[in-house]
Amino acid sequence: MAELKTISLSQLLEVDPQAMKELEDAATLQGFFYLDLRGSETSRTLRDVEECVETAREFYAMPFEEKLGYDIDKLGMHKLNGYKPEGRNAGIEKGKQDGFEAYLVPRDGMCNPLFDGGKIMLPGPLDAHRSLLERLMNDLHAIGISVLRALSLVLRIPVERSLEMSHRHHCSSTSALGVLKYPRLWAESPQLGHGAHTDVGSLTLLFCSEPGLQLLDPKTDQWAYIRPKDGHAIVNVGDSLRFLSDHRLRSCLHRVVPPVEGRITDRLSCAYFLRPELDAVFMDDTGKSWKSVDWHDGKYKMFRAPTEKQQQDSVLTGKAGFLGSWCPDKYMVGTRGEWAAMALSSSKQSEQPFGMAILATSQESAVPCHHGAPAPAPDPAAASHSHPQQQPSPPHPTLSKNAQQQIWAWSLSGRTSNLAVEIATAGCACVLARLCVGLLRARREHSPVEMLMALEHGSRAGNRWG
Ligand SMILES: O=C(O)CCC(=O)C(=O)O
Numbered sequence: 034m035a036e037l038k039t040i041s042l043s044q045l046l047e048v049d050p051q052a053m054k055e056l057e058d059a060a061t062l063q064g065f066f067y068l069d070l071r072g073s074e075t076s077r078t079l080r081d082v083e084e085c086v087e088t089a090r091e092f093y094a095m096p097f098e099e100k101l102g103y104d105i106d107k108l109g110m111h112k113l114n115g116y117k118p119e120g121r122n123a124g125i126e127k128g129k130q131d132g133f134e135a136y137l138v139p140r141d142g143m144c145n146p147l148f149d150g151g152k153i154m155l156p157g158p159l160d161a162h163r164s165l166l167e168r169l170m171n172d173l174h175a176i177g178i179s180v181l182r183a184l185s186l187v188l189r190i191p192v193e194r195s196l197e198m199s200h201r202h203h204c205s206s207t208s209a210l211g212v213l214k215y216p217r218l219w220a221e222s223p224q225l226g227h228g229a230h231t232d233v234g235s236l237t238l239l240f241c242s243e244p245g246l247q248l249l250d251p252k253t254d255q256w257a258y259i260r261p262k263d264g265h266a267i268v269n270v271g272d273s274l275r276f277l278s279d280h281r282l283r284s285c286l287h288r289v290v291p292p293v294e295g296r297i298t299d300r301l302s303c304a305y306f307l308r309p310e311l312d313a314v315f316m317d318d319t320g321k322s323w324k325s326v327d328w329h330d331g332k333y334k335m336f337r338a339p340t341e342k343q344q345q346d347s348v349l350t351g352k353a354g355f356l357g358s359w360c361p362d363k364y365m366v367g368t369r370g371e372w373a374a375m376a377l378s379s380s381k382q383s384e385q386p387f388g389m390a391i392l393a394t395s396q397e398s399a400v401p402c403h404h405g406a407p408a409p410a411p412d413p414a415a416a417s418h419s420h421p422q423q424q425p426s427p428p429h430p431t432l433s434k435n436a437q438q439q440i441w442a443w444s445l446s447g448r449t450s451n452l453a454v455e456i457a458t459a460g461c462a463c464v465l466a467r468l469c470v471g472l473l474r475a476r477r478e479h480s481p482v483e484m485l486m487a488l489e490h491g492s493r494a495g496n497r498w499g
Pocket residue numbers: 211213227232237239241246287288289302304
């Protein structure tokens with residue numbers, strides 16, 4: 034399980050030295066962190082995220098042909114507006130395409146006027162909630178800009194080159210709000226997950242209540258699940274911010290894969306992709322100069338490319354020849370207990386039963402999770418001028434002794450069965466090795482020289498060959 038730092042937005046807004054240091058560490062070493070939004074200023078945003086996800090559910094329930102009427106690859110030049118069906122991109126396993134649907138709503142045309150002053154078209158369910166989407170995008174944009182401001186400060190970037198200067202409020206950008214749906218997140222599904230990638234933009238603020246998201250943790254060089262956390266955004270640095278910060282910030286590899294045990298149906302995630310102005314210029318890892326919009330378009334082209342082409346390039350994952358494909362068995366050992374704990378807390382958060390036997394037996398013994406909705410709030414855009422009141426931290430879900438023992442036993446049984454397989458494999462390898470040595474000996478004994486010697490010396494050599 035990934036260990037990510039938790040940083041409080043209200044402490045960042047107060048330029049709290051400890052929070053600033055934690056932000057610097059998280060963004061430079063891991064590129065991922067939790068952003069605690071449980072202050073009064075951001076309670077509206079958290080509620081809006083939930084409403085946005087419900088709205089997306091209505092959209093996804095529409096007939097496929099109707100959804101395809103908003104095909105993202107046909108509606109605009111930059112793949113920023115519209116519907117992406119399952120299977121357009123390469124998936125997490127060789128030979129499988131991706132397993133998620135997505136609807137993307139661009140910031141330009143919603144919060145910023147388009148060049149012709151018009152607004153973008155939206156499908157019925159989303160159009161009915163246009164003002165919600167507009168407000169949510171404005172709020173998440175403002176939160177993202179606050180994080181950029183804190184990063185500029187902590188990295189001591191001069192004001193004229195500050196990170197915010199490449200994300201000016203009224204300038205066109207590829208920023209967008211996305212709602213993703215993973216209908217069948219399990220190993221046997223013919224289309225599966227979200228392939229390994231680094232994000233193209235500056236910051237991604239992700240909200241989800243189901244597990245499945247993994248990062249390739251730079252601390253351990255292992256894939257690790259990121260536990261969803263109530264009231265928190267999972268934030269990650271994208272390529273553009275890495276480049277704009279002279280490569281000091283890390284854009285970390287991540288992907289969405291099935292759970293260790295069981296199946297997840299209809300996993301929904303909501304992401305705000307904060308991206309630089311179209312004309313912002315930066316240098317990639319090879320020293321090549323890019324306009325932000327061209328880097329964006331190039332990356333999306335690579336998402337759609339066949340696996341062989343993806344593999345030759347470094348655009349998708351930052352590492353040429355590396356696709357970060359999913360290898361389920363490798364990550365089973367040692368993660369079972371952790372997974373059970375995560376699934377337990379996530380099923381408590383969403384109040385949905387999780388399809389695992391262990392949970393059925395331990396559910397009644399777990400302490401219920403806090404669902405605190407803080408008081409209604411003023412506009413978060415003005416948050417930087419106010420001094421938020423610190424809410425007492427809600428209690429985290431804790432496991433009873435009984436549940437802990439079950440999880441320990443679950444983990445132990447996984448390790449034991451694996452040990453048995455390892456011993457059996459070692460035994461087979463020994464037998465094989467002995468067989469080979471035996472064959473070699475026999476071959477040596479039957480070598481032509483020895484045969485000649487045996488013939489020459491007849492009975493003196495013994496009657497080895499009769
Ligand atoms: O759905 C998720 O949890 C992650 C999505 C993601 O990584 C992306 O859209 O860039």
